[in-house]
Amino acid sequence: MSPIKLAVVDDQATIREALAVMLDLEADVDVVGRATNGAEAVELAAEHRPDVVLMDLNMPVMNGVEATRLIRQADPDVTVLILTTFDDDESILAALQAGASGYLTKEAGRATVLQAVRSAAQGQTVLAPEVQRRLLALASRPTGTTPSDDVACGLTAREREILQLIGEGLRNPEIAQRLVISEATVKTHINNLFAKAGFHSRADAVRYALRGRPADRGGHPLL
Structure with a gap:
């Protein structure tokens, strides 16, 4: 290589x-x-x-x-x-x-x-x-916003749940433990939500999951 x-x-x-x-x-x-x-x-x-x-x-x-x-x-x-x-x-x-x-x-x-x-x-x-x-900590703060656009609406409830956990910084084994499912099942859900949302990397998913969070002391979102 x-x-x-x-x-x-x-x-x-x-x-x-x-x-x-x-x-x-x-x-x-x-x-x-x-x-x-x-x-x-x-x-x-x-x-x-x-x-x-x-x-x-x-x-x-x-x-x-x-x-x-x-x-x-x-x-x-x-x-x-x-x-x-x-x-x-x-x-x-x-x-x-x-x-x-x-x-x-x-x-x-x-x-x-x-x-x-x-x-x-x-x-x-x-x-x-x-x-x-x-x-x-950011993902745990109540913001009054949840994903509601076409991307989120196209996901299943479980896929939205996993997307939120990705935004919290959890890795696949941690997500599997949190949801009491196998790591293979987590990977399947992630592959499906990536395909639906057009994500190319985990970083895309993190940015999407966090985009409604406050970006500065004034509370204005970055996106």
């Missing part, structure tokens, strides 16, 4: 270079570029078409959320994995809704970051444990 083409984006030179050097040592990872801000990241992605972009959030010129949105709009095949110091609700939701497929904090160790890059390259959603806890 070809190495994972990776771009590293961070405005702090020491962090950017440390990540690039560390990950480039792996036989299955090829760091194809580095960027110091979101605008550079967009240009880098267009030129090198990396498989994964490891993206910081708080950067000059253009932040990571806007860069993620532009990169994903230009090429949906590029996967963006957020690596940041911020784990607040607004940052998490903004990044996921911009198209990020994963969210880690910079407290993550080398092995965790490397595994996240590999998982993201395979199309998997990667969420740090603290991020999953925040998503669960």
